[in-house]
Amino acid sequence: MMSSPIQTQTPTFTMIIVNSMVDIWAECCAFATHDLMPHAGTDPDTFIYTNFMKNHCCYDAIPTSSKLVIFDTTLQVKKAFFALVANGVRAAPLWDNKLKCFVGMLTITDFINILHRYYKSPLVQIYELEEHKIETWREIYLQYSINRLISITPDCSLFDAIYSLLKNKIHRLPVIDPVSGNVLHILTHKRILKFLHIFGSMFPKPRFLQKRINEVAIGTFRQIATVQESASVYDALTIFVERRVSALPVVNEQGKVMALYSRFDVINLAAQKNYNNLNMTMREAIASRACCVEGVLKCYPHETLETIIDRIAKAEVHRLVLVDSNDVVRGIVSLSDLLQALVLSPAGIDALYS
């Protein structure tokens, strides 16, 4: 039987609709979910982590019960930062009551940027920190860039989440329920690694984990951003702003690492109300840290990937400082590097370095 012209046209029409729907979701769930298989000649364990991440969704990594702090954009920035400290959280989604939606995130990076931009001297209060509302700050900070909230839905895979974190160079990814628009959780590299660490025991460890860190070259080994002990806290903030790193090894004149100063330590300035004296030296800032750190979390070039992943997961840090036998800084191995190498690179995707 001859099919009528109408019938042959209809399938095309349907296909167009399906394609446009895929485009809408393309941003969120970009990658196919089928497992990758190694072709002949490659290590069969190559795709273990890639497939694990593809087979689990963001919903799985959300904790059973958690607390989420949300700020209205008309709240004053100073009160917002103190609220972060009081609640023990590092980031908060921002709710715009006029637009009736979430428009961004307030993180420690904002605190660092405000301090860096407006600090004048220890004798002068930082007026903008005292008086600005979150929306005023965002208008200034975002005037030269388009900003939209980067988020993910709970049914997207963890692979998509890792890609989004690394591609956008962010550390906080809000998981938003598409139906209600509620933020369910703020996903981080650490949370994903913890999830992998808990469930990773269910499958045998890939053999490549026994390789040494200097063999696999995962991490940053050139132009490491560091800060001198004698430099000021303001200098450290400048490096945070310019180099966009998440932590700075604090070194002495010989380049030996004495401590690690991370972005998280900057919020400590708010907790201790020290943010008006950014002229103090790094040595003083480290000494005044409320939580005592036994020592810098380091790793050596001869240690295996397995040791390093275990150490990072147990210490719940974001990176380890790679040092030589004299404790001189040789590199940084961070969670971003690990997730890129173990999860994205086997699938042929470079998010971190592109």
Place this chain on the structure above:
Amino acid sequence: MGNTSDRMAGDRHGAKAHRSDSSGSHKDQEPSSKMVDSTDDPNIFNTHGPESKASGEKEFTPDLDDLVKTGPQARPTVIRWGGGGREVYIAGSFNNWSTKIPLNKSHNDFVAILDLPEGEHQYKFFVDGQWVHDASEPIVTSQLGTINNLIQVKKSDFEVFDALQVDSLDSSDTSDLSSSPPGPYGQEQYIFRPEEHFKAPPILPPHLLQVILNKDTNISVSFCSLFHVYLCVVFLSLQDGVMVLSATHRYKKKYVTSLLYKPI
């Protein structure tokens, strides 16, 4: 006069048979329950008037006696004057009519919270220089022929505060939170009687003291097991010109407690 013990008042009302049965079985189940004091007035569950208590409750009251020491316990009582005026004071038999206590203006009326011991007290208001009584409240003619207001401060009114105090002190013990509060349970619908007026609102269910919000924690992830019980509750905090609203939402099997900070 003399309405000290409400326990005996239960005998005045009939038709207690079915209630004794339910509370009888209750007696077997939880003699040592911490939920003992957590009902305010158990009569809220039955339709036999505010002053009766099921006989089965008797065994719980010894614990209450331990809490409330013998002798008059002064507890906060709300005194309200709705008759207008610019300056309103109160004096009464509780302070031997010696001083005039000022009432605070609150919207359309004046309010004071006084610590009154259990028993009967006479009082009168001093409004803009004149002694007046509140015609809408119970009155009595004193021996001198003047009309004063009369207030009966009952022990049963205090149980609310003891209950809340016990709850907040012992809120770390969650072992009994899953059991039902003691009291008679029946099929009859609760009928509201306007003449019953309770001086205090019902006490906070103890599981609401267990929220993730009020825990002193630096981590944002916690493992409290009773999430579903506070899904429809909104918590509010007002401080320093900032309002914090909090509610717990469920998404499939995960719970997130959101706190929204808004300037007032």
